[in-house]
Amino acid sequence: MAVDDRLERIVARSEELQDIMASGEATGETFTRLSREYAELEPVVASIQAYRAAVEQKEGAEALLDDPEMRDLARAELEELHDSIPVLERALRLALLPKDEADERSAILEIRPAAGGDEAGLFASELFDAYRRFSERNGWRFEVMEYAESEVSGIKEGMATISGRSVFARLKYESGVHRVQRVPATESQGRIHTSTVTVAVLPEAEEVDVTINDDDLRIDVYRASGAGGQHVNKTESAVRITHIPTGVVVAMQEEKSQHKNRAKAMKILRARLYEAQRAAAHAERAQDRKSQVGTGDRSERIRTYNFPQGRVTEHRINLTLYKIDRIMAGEFDEVVDALTQEEQTALLAAEGF
16 A cells, blocks of 8 residues: 555554644543544554555565565565455454444344234343343343333334443444244144244434424324233323424333333434434435445345254345354354444445555
């Protein structure tokens, strides 16, 4: 990779920011803004420096090939650099890609059974638990926001806030239709049934991300209902919020407090509206280029869990793993890593790298 003007401008800007912050000229909000910009540039500059150092080291080793006493040492060094320079070059190219500002955010997980009746509800419950375990493995906080149980130990819907660093970056490819193939416990003939579950992963939104006018909201309160509700039919604690301009509806009844249900519903509404804005902006930027790993649309079938064969197939990248027990135990890393790498490759190609 040639050292072009873009790399020089990045390094120069980083040095300029460092000088300004060290001088004490910037204070308050200005200092905060410059610090944030410097923090974003820091890993890019580190990649630039690592790549440049390796290239200089290679040039130095090549110059020693004519020296009989240093030739063997130079060859060994060049052999090592032959493997490391492409890795450093790819890391630099990835560092230069446009960043998804939501990647570092926490996320809201929504899971609902789709086709398949009771079996879909059962698998929705199992998948919800699998993401809980994945969160625990990563040291994230998994907080249930809504968990509406069905009559057969499954769920009608499950929502959770997953808090931690880079949660959305790791989970954003999970949005879509997850299909399960297995013999239900109620199936006496031993026939395999196919059911589906929809998953949505939304980046958590701040109030500054989305403007929501009170006049655009219709808020209804009603008595909670469903399995497990001790306060059922006693108080009007359940809340339904409708965002009139978009038609987005969020209902919440997990808490006994109407105030808490309203706060949770607003949190989900804000995340959904923010994701809608992001999707529109992404579509505009991408124009007619479709992502290699899918659109994130909940109507898109992305993965199949075949229990009789112990197989999980990720359709977007043609990845098949015979590790269904481990994946359902929350070991999603191999799938997530493969999806991330595929997306990075697509982005590099789109940027002309």
